[in-house]
Amino acid sequence: MGEAPAGSPVRSERTGDVAVVYAGDYLNKLSGERIERVCRERLREGCRALVVDFNETSMVNSIGVSILLGVIDAAERTSARLVFAGASGQAAQLFQLLGLTRHVTLAPDKQTALKLLSEFTDAGAANH
Amino acid sequence: MAEQTDKLIHAFSALADLGAEIAESRDFEEMVRSTLHVVLGALGLRRGLVAEYEREPALLRFVAAWGMGDDAPNMATFDAGRAELLCVGSGLLNLSETQTRPALPQQLGTELTATLVSLRVSLVAPLVVHGELVGLIALGGKATDEAFTAEDRDVIRTMAHHIGVGIHNHRLLREVERRADENRQLYNNLRGIYRDTVRAFAAAIDCKDKYTQGHSERVGKYAEIIARELGWSEEQIEGVAVGGYLHDVGKLVVERDIINAPYRIDAKQSSELNRHPAAGYEILAPIRHPDADIPLMAKYHHERIDGRGYPEGLMGDEIPPAAKVVALADSFDAMTTDRTYRRRKEFPDVIEDLRSNTGRQFASDVVIAFCRALLKEVDGTPRERRITRLLGKGYIEPELVRPLLVELIEELEARAHATAGNG
Known part of the structure; x- marks a missing residue:
């Protein structure tokens, strides 16, 4: 599977307050900046939770890591929940090694991530 | 031990990314922004900024910042004496030691030190090329919440040297372009x-x-x-x-x-x-x-x-x-x-x-x-x-x-x- 061509849009979908953003197979400066832009846009639009789906991601480089740390920062600043879903192999190892996993919720796949978030939302509603 | 090895491998890979960014970026600010990302991504740091030092009129111009929201400064005055002091030391400055090492604020200046501390910067690396200060890189907030290790410092020193050379080369290029413009005008x-x-x-x-x-x-x-x-x-x-x-x-x-x-x-x-x-x-x-x-x-x-x-x-x-x-x-x-x-x-x-x-x-x-x-x-x-x-x-x-x-x-x-x- 090749890298998404330069300038190709990042795939994302939104259900209510939750947005899912799909990372491509290689997270570098080009693709990372596009993902970051979409994540910030969704947060500005009022999303309370973001799922970044790494199911197709086989490689993340140093710039990709830095940009993801920026996404974490943006989510924290808006008190939004952030879930990294489907990360495996080199990407998962790197997130663990560099401490990204301390600041995000991990889920094995998108469905589990969405379920986690709905439970969180339900719990929040129940507490009110 | 295995984790330490993995970190070193990642840092080594980041060093290759750094070389590519310095060599391939045509735009100065884009180059600086990318190199900052590489350093942050190499060590899992949540915030950082890179400043270019201009001897005339003696100021630090902050070219790139990450993880600081809108709080990053644009520039700060920085006199030649302080620049020379940083070059002599040419080491990393640990801002978390400002209480125990009163000399630190003297090196960076009280105002700049206070600004960087307020931005939760914990380490500053002067960018020195041929004995002259070309800028500095300020870093903070390891995502692991751990302190900087000796290995981290080695990686930062190496990367700071490369970034310094990158800034220096871009300056030379700008000077050549300026002279070419002058010649064209003439x-x-x-x-x-x-x-x-x-x-x-x-x-x-x-x-x-x-x-x-x-x-x-x-x-x-x-x-x-x-x-x-x-x-x-x-x-x-x-x-x-x-x-x-x-x-x-x-x-x-x-x-x-x-x-x-x-x-x-x-x-x-x-x-x-x-x-x-x-x-x-x-x-x-x-x-x-x-x-x-x-x-x-x-x-x-x-x-x-x-x-x-x-x-x-x-x-x-x-x-x-x-x-x-x-x-x-x-x-x-x-x-x-x-x-x-x-x-x-x-x-x-x-x-x-x-x-x-x-x-x-x-x-x-x-x-x-x-x-x-x-x-x-x-x-x-x-x-x-x-x-x-x-x-x-x-x-x-x-x-x-x-x-x-x-x-x-x-x-x-x-x-x-x-x-x-x-x-």
Whole structure:
């Protein structure tokens, strides 16, 4: 599977307050900046939770890591929940090694991530 | 141990990313932003900024920041003494030690130290190249919430050195570009001065002949129009325009009485007048013109395609193309302006003259190009009507002139086609 061509849009979908953003197979400066832009846009639009789906991601480089740390920062600043879903192999190892996993919720796949978030939302509603 | 190895492998890979970003980024700020990302991503740091140091006016200009929201400063004053102090130390400054090491605020300055601490920066690496401060990188917030290790510091030192070299090289490049711009400006100024001098010279040439005032300037302009229509390069067009302006410079050595004779001059006077192309060459040859053919344009503007011109009786392609252009421009202006001994020709007669003399006196492609340029003006294609303006109001009647031009162009093209076919 090749890298998404330069300038190709990042795939994302939104259900209510939750947005899912799909990372491509290689997270570098080009693709990372596009993902970051979409994540910030969704947060500005009022999303309370973001799922970044790494199911197709086989490689993340140093710039990709830095940009993801920026996404974490943006989510924290808006008190939004952030879930990294489907990360495996080199990407998962790197997130663990560099401490990204301390600041995000991990889920094995998108469905589990969405379920986690709905439970969180339900719990929040129940507490009110 | 395995984790330490993995971290080192990742840092090593990041170092390769850093080299690529420094080498490949054309834009300075883009390069700095990318290198900051590499450092942050190599160690999992949540915030950082990179500043470029400018000795004059002694300030740090923050070029890139990450993880600081809108709080990152744009610039900070930083005097030369502090810059030297940082270079001498050339090590990393741990801002978490500001309480225990009072020397730290002295190195960075109390205000900058306070700013960086408020931004939760914990480590500052001066960027030093050839013993001079080129900037600094400020880092903080490991995502693991751990303190910087000795290995982290080694990675930061190595990367800081690379980033410093990258900034230094971009500065050199900017300096080279600035000087190239200055040289370009200087060159353009010199060209302007050259052009003005040429025009002044042309005016001086025409002053000698009270009936041909403005002739040289008009020939320059006609020549430029023809060359443009022929599709010549801008340098060639400018060269032939200058050749047009200066083609009669040799007349400066011809007796004023002969030039201004209110009658047809005799053979002896004609011979004297015919010296002017060679004299013009002698005047222009020692000057280093941007276009080396300019002296030849003066020398050969009275040569004819059929070899019956002067001073050398050159034929066809022996005549330089620019001299052919100047020759037509010169003759056209002579036909379309009043002289001491005759009125100017009516335009249909000019067309007839061009028809009968193309292939004898004038080069076919040059005449066709000139007619095409004039036809475009008659049809209103170019916004600026240069030829018709030079000819004066009322001289050209579009509805009369258009069919004459079309007919002549078609005839000359057919002739050229037939000649090529016979060849």
